[in-house]
Amino acid sequence: MDSVNVVWEQPTKREQPTERERAGVRRQVMDLFQLARPAHWIKNVLVVPIALVDLEVWSWSALERVAWSIVAFTLAAAVVYLVNDLVDRRLDRLHSGKSRRPIAAGRLSVTALVLYGAVLTGGLGLLFAFAPHGSSWPILGYLGLNLAYTAGLKHVPLIEMGAISGGFVLRVVQGYLATDVAASSWMLIAVFSGSLLLILGKRRYELVEVGVEHRPSLRGYSLEFLNHLLLLASVLCLAATLTYLATEAPIAPYRQEVLLISLPFVLYTLFRYLQVVLVQKEGGDPVRLLLRDRALIVSIGSWVCAIGALVLVTKVNSIHAIRLP
Known part of the structure; x- marks a missing residue:
């Protein structure tokens, strides 16, 4: 009887395909994460808590509600970014930078986008x-404003900038609701005009450096027109900020001192931003500009520290005055 040699076949190795699959999954997860624009989360972190400035006594419950508002706005913005992209x-x-976004580059499947949208919407509902x-x-x-923006407002010159600025005002209003403080009208005007100033700088950069192909609303602007609007928004932002400090800010015992300290810092911050936009021809990414321009960071930080030091010294002197016989 002939012997039969049984040769067991070794299973084919799938290490390389498996690594490719894992790399593909990791890339898709990173692309989905990038859809939420994590660099823009700073908008919610900085804008929603503005209402805390008008809160005389902070409490853990108020801070908890503000934190909830920040997370909720971040999820809502992620939904908006997904729909917009x-x-x-x-x-x-058609845009050199935006063409690398995951959806524009075609790196994400329809199934992944649907599941991602469902997760974001479900998380917001929760x-x-x-x-x-x-x-x-x-x-x-x-959400409603941005859906209208995506559906058509984004193509209407001037209105599209007002819609974006309105989103920042809604962030501040949510902060006031979270802290249960009456909204300051001059603060809302300052936020609206300040955000409008940043958007104008971005539109100017896009008109000069990128062109109108990727944003049809740019056909309603000219360089001279945007320059005039920049100056107008700067004046409105300056007037609203100083009027807020002079009338509605909770700094009654030292209002005059705060105004005198604030004026040079506010002026320099506005002048520096206009210098970056008009002289250095930048401003295409306002978030990146505010986070990386050292002059702006030092100016805003010094302003906050100067006012904080004034308040602290005033309170310490008041305590000593009360204790003196």
């Missing part, structure tokens, strides 16, 4: 279900 994918391919306070209409208003 889907709608604008063809126009984004946050609303466990909201620490009753009123959250600014977040719903933000």
Whole structure:
């Protein structure tokens, strides 16, 4: 009887394909994360808590509600970015920077986008279900405003900038609702005009450096027109900020001192921004500019520290005056 040699076949190695699959999954996860624009989360972190300035006594419950508002606005903004990138994918391919976005570059499947959208929407709904306070209409208003922006407002000159600035005002209003403080009208005007100033700088950069192909609304602007609007928004922002400090800010015992200290810092901050936009021809990414321009960071930081030191010294002197016989 002939012997039969049985040769066991070794299973084919799939190490390389598996590594490719893992790399692909990691890339998709990173692309989905980038869709949420993590660099822009700073908008919510800085703008929503502005209402704390008008809160005389901070409490853990107020801070908890503000933190909830920041997370909710971040998720709402992620939903908006997803919808906007889907709608604008063809126009984004005409932009040197936006063409590298995951959807414009075609790196994400439809299934991944649907699941991602469902997760974001479900997470936002879950946050609303466990909201620490009753009123959250600014977040719903933000979603509605941005859906209208994506549907057509973004193509209407001037209106499109007002819609974006309105989103920042809604962030501040949500902060006031979270802290249960009456909204300061001059603060809202200052935020609106300040955000409008940043958007104008971005539109100017796009008009000069990129062109109108990727953003049809730019056809309604000219360089001279945008320069005039920049100066107008700067004056409005300066007037609103100083009027807020002179009338509504909770600094009654030392209002005059705060005004005198604030004026040079506010002026320098505005002048520096206009210098960056008009002289250095930058401003295309306002978030990057505010986070990386050393002169702006030093100016704003010094302003906050100077006012904080004034308040601290005033309170210490008041305590000593009370203790003196």
